[in-house]
Amino acid sequence: MIRPPQAPRNALPSPTRPTRFHGRVPREERCAAPGCREAGEFRAPIAATRSPDGPPQYRWLCLDHVRAFNSGYNYFEGMSADQIMAAQTPTAGWETESRTFRPAGSADLPPRWADFKDPIDALGARFRQRMDEARRQAANPGLSREEHAAMQLLALPADADRAALRRRYSELVRKYHPDRNGGDRSHEARLGAVVAAYQLLRKAKAFA
Incomplete structure (x- = not known):
């Protein structure tokens, strides 16, 4: 019997489409692009300007839509020639200027959001998470912190009932x-x- 040729043991595997991308955050929510049903796993800024009193605003897009956004994004848009030159210097973004939080003779006011540099959005992400938790707790004060966390994991709205809980649980079980x-x-x-x-929430009084 003639055996089919076998690949050598040291042969490299055939190339496959990569599944890991820089900046990808696994999420259940859909892409913010109108009509898109893919998961929004990549963050894109909504506005180029930054508010001095709040974190930057972002939206979540799927891979195809964030690629389309990046292809049309111009970091230097709106800058003058001098500003573009300054942004291209090797030390751009690495300034170490120290600021005074309580200037002499001023009132004891809290710092504004613009007083901080948050290049990896650590403060902004935590701020939005705390605001989401506060809104959930205010909308449904009968749930414990653990139950609120379970609702967030299942991506359930604050007004979800027992039927919505069971539907969402069935969807995720089929998916994973x-x-x-x-x-x-x-x-x-x-x-x-x-x-x-699901086991935690189905026993909660809010879903009785």
């Missing part, structure tokens, strides 16, 4: 179960978190 992914077990941790969140 290995039987629906060709035996792929890479989502088992996420599936376990979904099951734990």
